[in-house]
Amino acid sequence: MNGREERLHTREVVHIYRIYFPESDKCYIGQTIDLKRRMKEHLVKEHKSLIHRAFNKYDEWEVTPLHVCYSHDDANRIEIEEIRNFDSIHPNGYNLTRGGEGCDTFTNNPNKEGMRAKQSAARKAYFTNPENRTKLSDSMKALGDMHPSKRADLREAHSERMRGEGNSFYGKKHTDVTKQRISNANKGRVDSEETRVKKSESKIGKKNSFYGKKHNAESLVKMSESTDVTGEKNPFYGKKHSDKSILKMCIAQTKRQLARLEARLPTEI
Structure with missing residues (x-):
């Protein structure tokens, strides 16, 4: 109170x-x-x-x-x-x-928008600072097996809280404006080669959280149902690509094919 x-x-x-x-x-x-x-x-x-x-x-x-x-x-x-x-x-x-x-x-x-922009800039500056990232990483590593991500009981409890009506976004949808902001924020964002290598190494062998485990029959059914996008479950069901979209896809596919072809060509002839 x-x-x-x-x-x-x-x-x-x-x-x-x-x-x-x-x-x-x-x-x-x-x-x-x-x-x-x-x-x-x-x-x-x-x-x-x-x-x-x-x-x-x-x-x-x-x-x-x-x-x-x-x-x-x-x-x-x-x-x-x-x-x-x-x-x-x-x-x-x-x-x-x-x-x-x-x-x-x-x-x-x-001055709400200005305050929000300053807070956003400050957070970005903090988390992009190599020294701060190292400190955060070291503090997480120090937790070892006590890290929340490694405790099955905490993961399950969190998963249960976030299901259905327990999820704060339950029954809501992103507005077109929000979708565009998310899209703009993710455009051009590419991990460095060093970051990609670290991510890959963190999931190899015993480092993988699912190492030595298998999905049970119930989990397999749930995964199948969650990824089923056939028929009316497909968000594009009943829709058609516009001529402009088809042209863009054709151009993108052609560029990918040319890139693969160039990669196979000898550097010196």
């Missing part, structure tokens, strides 16, 4: 307050059950927030209590109204959200 939910049950008094900075002529609207503690958080803890940066930049500021609320819903409603009244959403003020979200500074953030 978070702080705002606790107030709903304990009937604590909630204060709606305004912090105004005369030099920038901008303000921040917030809600709290302890204004003194909340001010300390603004000044000390929230080092990345706009309001914290404003405190560091400007010497003069004013704190004004605006309302006293006795319910969770009233506090959220009035906070939203006052943020709108004072027009304190960034860049006109120091609020990052429209209020009432229970500290969710992302969902309605006007």
Whole structure:
């Protein structure tokens, strides 16, 4: 239970307050059950927030209590109204959200797309860094047989959780926009020769997780059913390739044939 939910049950008094900075002529609207503690958080803890940066930049500021609320819903409603009244959403003020979200500074953030892009770039930079990749690899190897991927009980439990309605994507479909994004992200992505060799070696002989095992009859039936794409199960059932698609496939096939032919030709004649 978070702080705002606790107030709903304990009937604590909630204060709606305004912090105004005369030099920038901008303000921040917030809600709290302890204004003194909340001010300390603004000044000390929230080092990345706009309001914290404003405190560091400007010497003069004013704190004004605006309302006293006795319910969770009233506090959220009035906070939203006052943020709108004072027009304190960034860049006109120091609020990052429209209020009432229970500290969710992302969902309605006007700079959401920029934040998402920065987070994505930071993650990509981290995981493409050779040093970080080596550290992650070493930490996984150190687990040995205790690694989750090597424990049959954990694998089975995870598989069970992800089946049917337990899967978070159950009954959903990717939109055309999402499909295009996935397609664009995977285009041109080719593993280096070193990576391909490592992947191959990791699955040879005893290193293969299925080494020395055999599929039972039930598993074979399930695999057969899951890969059955005959008749109406085929996603292309009842459809036809357009002339443009047929031409593209012919060109691609011709290129592959030429590549195989060139590979067989002697380098010197």
